[in-house]
Structures are given as C-alpha cells and as structure tokens.
Amino acid sequence: MAQRLDSSDSGFAAAFDAFIAKDRDGGADVSAVVRDVIADIRKDGMDALKSYTSKFDGFELGEDNLRVTAAEIDKAEAECDKDDLKALDFAAARIRAYHEKQIPSDVRYKDDDGVTLGWRWTAVDAAGLYAPGGRAAYPSSVLMNAIPAKVAGVSRLAMVTPAPGGDMNPLVLAAAKRAGIDEIYRIGGAQAVAALAYGAGPIAPVDVIVGPGNAYVAEAKRQVFGQVGIDSVAGPSEILVVSDGKSDPNWIAADLLSQAEHDPSSQSVLITDDAGFADRVEEAVRSQLAESPRREIAEAAWNDNSAIIIVSSLEEAPALVDRIAPEHLELAVDDPDALLNKVRHAGAIFLGRHAPEAIGDYVAGPDHVLPTARAARYASGLSVLDFMKRSSIIGCDETALSKLGPEAARLADAEGLPAHAKSVRVRLK
Amino acid sequence: MAQRLDSSDSGFAAAFDAFIAKDRDGGADVSAVVRDVIADIRKDGMDALKSYTSKFDGFELGEDNLRVTAAEIDKAEAECDKDDLKALDFAAARIRAYHEKQIPSDVRYKDDDGVTLGWRWTAVDAAGLYAPGGRAAYPSSVLMNAIPAKVAGVSRLAMVTPAPGGDMNPLVLAAAKRAGIDEIYRIGGAQAVAALAYGAGPIAPVDVIVGPGNAYVAEAKRQVFGQVGIDSVAGPSEILVVSDGKSDPNWIAADLLSQAEHDPSSQSVLITDDAGFADRVEEAVRSQLAESPRREIAEAAWNDNSAIIIVSSLEEAPALVDRIAPEHLELAVDDPDALLNKVRHAGAIFLGRHAPEAIGDYVAGPDHVLPTARAARYASGLSVLDFMKRSSIIGCDETALSKLGPEAARLADAEGLPAHAKSVRVRLK
Incomplete structure (x- = not known):
C-alpha cells in the first residue's frame, strides 16, 4: 500500500519532508567503473568497443555490423505492423509540429549609445542519441529525442543502441527512420556514450549527447559533460495527480499505475481533498494491479515509493x-487553469480530467523527456534549444566606443x- | 613566441589539429578530494564549513561573521572610488537592459485536433553565485552572473566568495548590492558550492549554482549537478581575432594580450591573410609585453598557448x-557581417575594428560568462534562461482525446x- 499522509495531522510536515527527501535512485557509485570504460574507449577505440560489446551484449562486433545499413532498416520496417507504423507517423507529425514552435528568434538592434547588440542561434553540427535496447526498447523515445534535434537543424544525428545478440527492435529502427536519424550503431552502455563523445573507429565525435539509459549510461553522460553537451541525467519516472472527489477513481488509478509500471523505483502520488475519493482510488489501484501483466513492478513502485496525500x-x-x-x-479538476496559475515547478502539466499523462508520452506533441527527482525546480524538458546555442553579437563604431570605452x-x-x-584606450582619440 | 601556422604549408592540417587538440586545462584529477569535501559538508554542515575556512582562508568562521551584513556592505561601498561606482552603475544598467530582452515568451494554443498545447516559463526559486575572491576579485563577474538571475525573477540570490583572512573586496560588495544579491557568505572553494547545493548552518539550499572558480570549484559544480542546476564548467579564457592587413597592429596586439593577461593557460589567436601584418602584430605584442605589469602571465599564455595563422x-x-x-x-575587417554569416561556433562575436573584446567584458551588455575550450560548439553564454525553466502544457477534452487516444x-x-x-482506453467511450 502507498503511504497515506494527511495535511491536518500534527506530524504532516515532518512526514512530507521525509517523503520528498527519499532517494529512489539506489545511488550505487558506478563512477570508477565508468571512468575506466571511457579511458579504454579513448585509448583503444574500436578494439575496446568490440571487447565491451562481446562481454555485455553477447555478439562479435566488427566494422561490418557496427552500423545498421539502410537495407536492414527497410527490412525491419517491413516487419512492423502497419497500424503501429501509422501510429508512429501520427506521433512524429504531432511532435514535429509542437517542436517547430520552439525555434528561437535572433535579435539585433542598435541601442541609444549606437552600440550594435543582439544574438544569433545556430544548431550544433552533430548530436548523439542513446536509445535503450533489449527489454526496454521504446520507439517513442527515439522520436522524442531525435525530432527536436532535426527541427533544430542538426545535420548529423547518430543513434547508439545496445543490440543483445546483435538484434534490434524493428519498431525502434522504423522510428529512427521517421525521425531522420543519419547513423545507427549497434553499441550500448557507457562505452557507446564514450564513443559518441570522443569518437571510435568509424564513429566521428558528436557535440551533444541526449537520451535515457541505465545508471552506467547516466554516469557516462555526466563524465563526458564538458567534452560534449548533455541533456539532463534522467532518473525514475514520476506522476503527481491533483484531483477533487469528482474524477472517476478508475481513471485516476490507471494514471497512477501508468507511471508505477515503468520501474520499481517509479513514484505515483495523489493529492486530493476528498478522503472517500482517496479510498476509492486506492481500491481501484488494488483491483487494477491484480490484473496487471506488469504487476510485480507496479506493485513495488506503488507500495514502496508512492503516496496519497489528503488535504x-x-x-x-x-x-x-x-x-x-x-x-x-x-490537474484533474473542473478549472485546471486556476491551479495551473498557482503551481511553479513541474516538467509537464496535464489539464483536465480527459488528459491522462500517457497522451503526453506518445502523441500530444511536447517532449516526454522531462526532469525527474525534483529537477523540475530548475530544469526543463528536452527541446529544440538543447540542440542549439546562442552567440552574442556586439558591434561598435568610433562614436559608440567613445561613449562606452572610458567606463x-x-x-x-x-x-x-x-x-x-x-x-580600449588605444582606440580612443 | 606564439606558434606560427600557414594554411598553404603542406603540414598545416596536422599542425592545426594538434593546436586545437591541446589541453590547456592541466587536468589534475581533483574529483576524489572534492567528493570528500562535499560529503563532509552534507554530514557536518556548519562545523565542516568552519574547519575548511580556517584551513584555506585563514580565519575563524562563526555564525556571527558567516554572512556579510547590510552595514558592512554600506561601509564597503563608502570606501569605493566614486568614479568606479559610477562605472559599475553604467555597466549594470547596460547589462540589465540587454538581459531584459532575453525574457522568453509563454505559448498556448489549441491545435486542429482540439488539443490545448503550450509551455510556460518560470524562474527558479533560489540561485547561488560563486564569486572568486582574494587575488582575482572581479566586480564585473558579480554583475554578469547576478543580473540575469534577477531579471529572470529569482527571488533569492545567494553569493559565496572566499574571504582570505575574513576580508572582502569593497567593489565586489558594491557590485553585489547593485545587482540585488540577497545574501552574501564569506566562504569559498568546493565547500561553498556544497553548502549552496545541500544547505549548511543558516544557508538554505539553492536550485541553481553559477559562477567561475578554480579547478576545485568547477569539479564541485560538476558533482552537485543533478542536485542543482549549474551553468557551464568554465575553463581558461580565449580570444580569436580575424583581421585583414588594414587594422592597426597595436590595437590587435592589445586585444590578443587582453586575454593573455588573464592566466598562463589563456589562449590568443590571430587569423590574417597578410603575413606582413602578422609580423607587425607580433612586434607590437612583444613591445606591449615589455611594458606590461602582468608580463609573466601574459607572456606564458602568448608563448605556450597562442598562435598566428596565415591564410x-x-x-x-x-x-x-x-x-x-x-x-x-x-572580426576586425571592413565588412564583419559578411564573415559573421559564415561563422557558426563562437561564444560572443565582436563586429568591426572599434569593438575590442574588453568592451564586452564590462559594459556592452551581453554576458561575459561564455563557453570556453571549444564548448561554443554546443553551449551558450550565461543568460536569463539559465535561471528559468519551462513547463509543457497539455490539455484534452473528450473530443480531443477521442482523436489522439487510440494512437x-x-x-x-x-x-x-x-x-x-x-x-487512455478507460476514458474512451
């Protein structure tokens, strides 16, 4: 059972503090292992990639099978269910349309002192995308990571994904094709992140690396930060539902479990002002768990990390x-905008009772790569801006310099x- | 003497590759030391702060002198030269005016499927600013780091700065007052970064930490990334001047040395199509070095890390x-815009012969916190956006969900x- 907190209890403040302070990430220190992997790739390049891949992914990597060919991608696409491909196309178009609105404007003006000022945005030359493979292969993540890069104007987008036994998920390859990914490599783990950052064999280095992965991948991204840009370091997924007593308990239970089914360290929280509604949601969670094919995962996340908070x-x-x-x-209430205007920190905000979070995971358009573990205090979801950078522009003529120079x-x-x-003074009369 | 490269030489490509691959950062691995410091602050808080400050800054820190008082700030301001304060005011007003143009717009619309989409920007609640102290105390850096935070709307801005012997630079305090900094603490080093990230004694944790520092400070920022947001990890400063043969060699030499004087690991590069002009600049550098009060630093940077490239x-x-x-x-040429349009990667771009880089360091308005060590390939200078984050907005009614839900x-x-x-399906009829 999820923890139950009541804001009218005397111990609420302390219990709430403890709840948000809880580290769900395990936090095993993998930094030394990852440091060695990166050093190996920098030193031995393709040879190191081969030996790690043989060890962790169980197949012999060579120049012939490192990169997925266009023929392999077409063959994979032909294997996919046509309706799945249609759904991917639907999602890709909506994701593209939303991200196109994020393209930033350049600014240039001359101010009262005659100084030319402004900035100019340009795309990075090359980006790398890590896509998890094997058990958890998510074509939607390929779209969500790759499309913003292509909308930004990145001309070279390279994807790495572990291929246990050499095999790849056909729908992931179909998503990569739709997203316009230029190169796909059968490598994963910290070694793949190192190869993208520093280059290895035929893989040229990139400028930015994005995409989710396990603890080793996350640590590798952290360690190559500076050599390349990275998106945020992702942790376990979370959902917080604020609902009055008028929502359908089955709907809200399904929403809570949609995050709980990701991982035992996921977190689902309900805040409601109706204790009877809370009971009904809890009962619905229990009954949906009983018939869930991912019961073990979802139940662990619900029992160990989740909470119902009565206000x-x-x-x-x-x-x-x-x-x-x-x-x-x-915000599952009649007037979500009233609450929206009072909330400040959240990665993505879903308005109304008919906006389940899963809509945002797949087809709404906004990115599903979002800050976790309280990072929404300072971080944003992935966007076109993660693949662009801004150069400041400063121009002076003699008159402008005469005004600014002395100061x-x-x-x-x-x-x-x-x-x-x-x-400055050498230029002043 | 700076290295001389000529693009018409047969070995140019290899020599240029070696030049840009050079690591100027020393790269001593301070990560283990910093990890211990952070662990100490998390465990012992104020007691750990006291002992590190006694050891590194040579004074006894206590609850009474940790935070700089308003009276101390006013007293420091009264000690400053009035014309220096006027120059600070001039700079602050121009920096504020430029950064106000960076405030991003919110977006909200309903698309053809009836889905409400958009995003909303909000400021972080609290930001921390590291300002180097002692030898290198830069009031301009205080303005450049703090003003974007205040323009973004950050309500709590805390500054830490090492105070050797307990003393602080008066102009730094005056700059902090002008920039609207809310709290100033007499602490520095990795321990100060840890105190901002996790809190210590009366210092409450912040959400974002920015500002330059030495290798320990940079590594501490890298290690607390995730707990808080950080700006980029700054390295030694650089300047690249592109000039035809018509610039005054004395002007260009002064520009090259303005970066060289920062640090022995700074880098200055001239690209010109006029070998005779290159000779004249080199001669001017030599003669300006001879009379430079910071000759030792500038000469090391010029001789060891710099280059003149003839094209x-x-x-x-x-x-x-x-x-x-x-x-x-x-871009010290007659038509800088023609070159500007062909260049993609640079932190700040100065147009024309009357725009020395030092104008941008102090008073032009754009931020002087800029990506170093080739990070301009993927990173931008500090801006209002570093202190804000974007929440995605997604709203559906029954009709919109019926269109998106099945996919x-x-x-x-x-x-x-x-x-x-x-x-999704539980909500579909």
Missing part, C-alpha cells in the same frame, strides 16, 4: 506540488587588468 | 573559426506498457 482544501495543493516538483502533473577601461583598471584597459 | 584568403577563416569555436571572436494506446501496447494504454 483540507485544494488550495493547499500548489505548495505541496512545488515541493515535490514532479516530472508529470495532472570599460575604468573597470578594467579597478580589476587590475591593464591590457584590458589598454585595448 | 591565403579570409574566405578560409570561417572553417578554422568553427574548428576553434572560440569564447571570443573579433497513443496502440503505441503503449507496442512498447509493452499496458497501464499506459489502459489510462
């Missing part, structure tokens, strides 16, 4: 939401940087 | 610029996530 009024919800800063937030030189003097001051 | 035509410059991806790029459920089935599918 006296939904007015109390926004402060609690902001403390939790959930990856996904559902700049004065500050350079004050900071004890005489060559800075000289580079 | 047959400035048409060759953009490709070389993009390989170097410099922090600062000056979402189909993909959930294909990925083997039945509770995802159920959360």
Whole structure:
C-alpha cells in the first residue's frame, strides 16, 4: 500500500519532508567503473568497443555490423505492423509540429549609445542519441529525442543502441527512420556514450549527447559533460495527480499505475481533498494491479515509493506540488487553469480530467523527456534549444566606443587588468 | 613566441589539429578530494564549513561573521572610488537592459485536433553565485552572473566568495548590492558550492549554482549537478581575432594580450591573410609585453598557448573559426557581417575594428560568462534562461482525446506498457 499522509495531522510536515527527501535512485557509485570504460574507449577505440560489446551484449562486433545499413532498416520496417507504423507517423507529425514552435528568434538592434547588440542561434553540427535496447526498447523515445534535434537543424544525428545478440527492435529502427536519424550503431552502455563523445573507429565525435539509459549510461553522460553537451541525467519516472472527489477513481488509478509500471523505483502520488475519493482510488489501484501483466513492478513502485496525500482544501495543493516538483502533473479538476496559475515547478502539466499523462508520452506533441527527482525546480524538458546555442553579437563604431570605452577601461583598471584597459584606450582619440 | 601556422604549408592540417587538440586545462584529477569535501559538508554542515575556512582562508568562521551584513556592505561601498561606482552603475544598467530582452515568451494554443498545447516559463526559486575572491576579485563577474538571475525573477540570490583572512573586496560588495544579491557568505572553494547545493548552518539550499572558480570549484559544480542546476564548467579564457592587413597592429596586439593577461593557460589567436601584418602584430605584442605589469602571465599564455595563422584568403577563416569555436571572436575587417554569416561556433562575436573584446567584458551588455575550450560548439553564454525553466502544457477534452487516444494506446501496447494504454482506453467511450 502507498503511504497515506494527511495535511491536518500534527506530524504532516515532518512526514512530507521525509517523503520528498527519499532517494529512489539506489545511488550505487558506478563512477570508477565508468571512468575506466571511457579511458579504454579513448585509448583503444574500436578494439575496446568490440571487447565491451562481446562481454555485455553477447555478439562479435566488427566494422561490418557496427552500423545498421539502410537495407536492414527497410527490412525491419517491413516487419512492423502497419497500424503501429501509422501510429508512429501520427506521433512524429504531432511532435514535429509542437517542436517547430520552439525555434528561437535572433535579435539585433542598435541601442541609444549606437552600440550594435543582439544574438544569433545556430544548431550544433552533430548530436548523439542513446536509445535503450533489449527489454526496454521504446520507439517513442527515439522520436522524442531525435525530432527536436532535426527541427533544430542538426545535420548529423547518430543513434547508439545496445543490440543483445546483435538484434534490434524493428519498431525502434522504423522510428529512427521517421525521425531522420543519419547513423545507427549497434553499441550500448557507457562505452557507446564514450564513443559518441570522443569518437571510435568509424564513429566521428558528436557535440551533444541526449537520451535515457541505465545508471552506467547516466554516469557516462555526466563524465563526458564538458567534452560534449548533455541533456539532463534522467532518473525514475514520476506522476503527481491533483484531483477533487469528482474524477472517476478508475481513471485516476490507471494514471497512477501508468507511471508505477515503468520501474520499481517509479513514484505515483495523489493529492486530493476528498478522503472517500482517496479510498476509492486506492481500491481501484488494488483491483487494477491484480490484473496487471506488469504487476510485480507496479506493485513495488506503488507500495514502496508512492503516496496519497489528503488535504483540507485544494488550495493547499500548489505548495505541496512545488515541493515535490514532479516530472508529470495532472490537474484533474473542473478549472485546471486556476491551479495551473498557482503551481511553479513541474516538467509537464496535464489539464483536465480527459488528459491522462500517457497522451503526453506518445502523441500530444511536447517532449516526454522531462526532469525527474525534483529537477523540475530548475530544469526543463528536452527541446529544440538543447540542440542549439546562442552567440552574442556586439558591434561598435568610433562614436559608440567613445561613449562606452572610458567606463570599460575604468573597470578594467579597478580589476587590475591593464591590457584590458589598454585595448580600449588605444582606440580612443 | 606564439606558434606560427600557414594554411598553404603542406603540414598545416596536422599542425592545426594538434593546436586545437591541446589541453590547456592541466587536468589534475581533483574529483576524489572534492567528493570528500562535499560529503563532509552534507554530514557536518556548519562545523565542516568552519574547519575548511580556517584551513584555506585563514580565519575563524562563526555564525556571527558567516554572512556579510547590510552595514558592512554600506561601509564597503563608502570606501569605493566614486568614479568606479559610477562605472559599475553604467555597466549594470547596460547589462540589465540587454538581459531584459532575453525574457522568453509563454505559448498556448489549441491545435486542429482540439488539443490545448503550450509551455510556460518560470524562474527558479533560489540561485547561488560563486564569486572568486582574494587575488582575482572581479566586480564585473558579480554583475554578469547576478543580473540575469534577477531579471529572470529569482527571488533569492545567494553569493559565496572566499574571504582570505575574513576580508572582502569593497567593489565586489558594491557590485553585489547593485545587482540585488540577497545574501552574501564569506566562504569559498568546493565547500561553498556544497553548502549552496545541500544547505549548511543558516544557508538554505539553492536550485541553481553559477559562477567561475578554480579547478576545485568547477569539479564541485560538476558533482552537485543533478542536485542543482549549474551553468557551464568554465575553463581558461580565449580570444580569436580575424583581421585583414588594414587594422592597426597595436590595437590587435592589445586585444590578443587582453586575454593573455588573464592566466598562463589563456589562449590568443590571430587569423590574417597578410603575413606582413602578422609580423607587425607580433612586434607590437612583444613591445606591449615589455611594458606590461602582468608580463609573466601574459607572456606564458602568448608563448605556450597562442598562435598566428596565415591564410591565403579570409574566405578560409570561417572553417578554422568553427574548428576553434572560440569564447571570443573579433572580426576586425571592413565588412564583419559578411564573415559573421559564415561563422557558426563562437561564444560572443565582436563586429568591426572599434569593438575590442574588453568592451564586452564590462559594459556592452551581453554576458561575459561564455563557453570556453571549444564548448561554443554546443553551449551558450550565461543568460536569463539559465535561471528559468519551462513547463509543457497539455490539455484534452473528450473530443480531443477521442482523436489522439487510440494512437497513443496502440503505441503503449507496442512498447509493452499496458497501464499506459489502459489510462487512455478507460476514458474512451
């Protein structure tokens, strides 16, 4: 059973603090192992890739099977269910349409002192995408990671994905084709991240690496940060549903379990002002768990990491939401906008009773790569901006410099940087 | 003497590759030391802060002198030269005006399927700013790091800065006051970063940590990333000047030395199509070095890390610029916009012969916190966006869900996530 907290209990503040402080990530320190893997790839390149792949993915990697060919992709696509492909196309089009609205504008102007100012956005040259393989192969993640890169204008997008025994998920390959991925390599783990960051064999280095993975992949991304850009380091998934007593308990239970089924370390939370409704949701969770094909996972997440929080009024919800800063937030009430305006920290916010979080996972359009583990306090979901960078622009003519120069030189003097001051004064009459 | 490369030499490609591959950062592995410091702060809080401060900054830290008081700030301000304060005000106003243009817009719309979509930007609640102290105390850096946070709407901005012997630079305090910093603490090093990330004594944890520092500070930021957001990990400064033969060699020499004087690991590069001009710049560098108060530093940076690259035509410059991806790029030519349009990777771009990089360091307005060490391939300078995050918004009514739901459920089935599918289907008629 999920933990039950009641905001009117005297111990609520302490219990809530303990709940949000809980580390669901295990936190095994894999940094030393990952450091060795990266060093091996930097030193031995393709040879190191071969030996790690043989060890972890159980097949002999060579120049002939490292990269997935166009013929292999077409063959995989032909194996896919036609309706699945149709659904992928539907999703891809909606994801593309949403992300196209994120393309930022350049700015350029001359200010009152005659200084030309502005900025210009450009795409990175090359991006790498990690897609988990084997058990958890998610074509939707390929779309969600790759389409923003292509919309940004990245000309070279390379995907790595572990291929246990050399095999790949056909729908993942079909998604990669739809997303416009340029290169696909049969490698995974920290070694694949290192190969993308530093290059290995025929794989040229990229500028940015995105995509979810296990603890080794996450740590590898953290360690190559600086050599390349990375998106956030993803943790276990979360959902927080705020609902009054008028929602269908079956709907809300299904939403809570849709995150719980991801992983035993996932978290599902319900905040409601109706204790009777909370009971009904809990009962629905129990009955849906009983018939769930992923019962073991979902039950562990529900029992070990989840909570139902009873509040006296939904007015109390926004402060609690902001403390939790959930990856996904559902506002299952009649007037979700009223709550939306009071909430600040959440990765994606779902409005109304007919917006289950799973819609956002697949087809709504916004990215499903979102900040987890309270990172929504400071981080955003993946976007076109993760594949672009901004150059500042500063232009002066003689008149503009005559206005700004003396103040700049004065500050350079004050900071004890005489060559800075000289580079300005040498230009002043 | 700086290295001289000529693009018409047969060995140029290899020599250029070696030049940009050079690691100027030393790269001592301080990660184990920093890991211990962070663990100590998390375990012992204020007591650990006290002992590190006693050891590294040479004074006894207590609850009474940890935080700089408003009276101390006013007293420091009164000690400052009035013209220095005027210059700070001038800089602050221009930095604020530029960053105000970066405030992003929210988006909300209903698409053809009746789905409500959009996003909303909000500021982080609290940000921490690391300001180096002692030898290298830079009031301009305080403005450049703090003003974007305040423009973003951050309500709590805490600054940490090491205070050797307990003393602080008055102009740094005056800059902090102008920038609207809310709390200033006399602590530095990895221990200060850990205190901002996890809290210690009276210091409450923040959500984002920005600001430059030494190798320990940089590594600490890398290690707390995930617990908090961070800006980029800064390395030694760089300048790349592209000039034809018509610039004043004294001006260009001064620009090259303005970065060289920062640190022995700084880098200055000139690309020109005029070998005679290159000789004149080199001579001017030599003569300016001879009279430089920071000769030892600047000479080391010039001799060990810098280069003059001769090209047959400035048409060759953009490709070389993009390989170097410099922090600062000056285009000292008659038509800088023609070059600007061909260059893709640079942190800040200075247009024309009257725009020395030092103008951007102090008063132009754009941020002087910029990507170094080729990070301009994927990273941007500090901006208002570093202190904000974006929540996606997704709303469906019954009709919209009826259009999107079946495709979402189909993909959930294909990925083997039945509770995802159920959360959609349970809502469909």
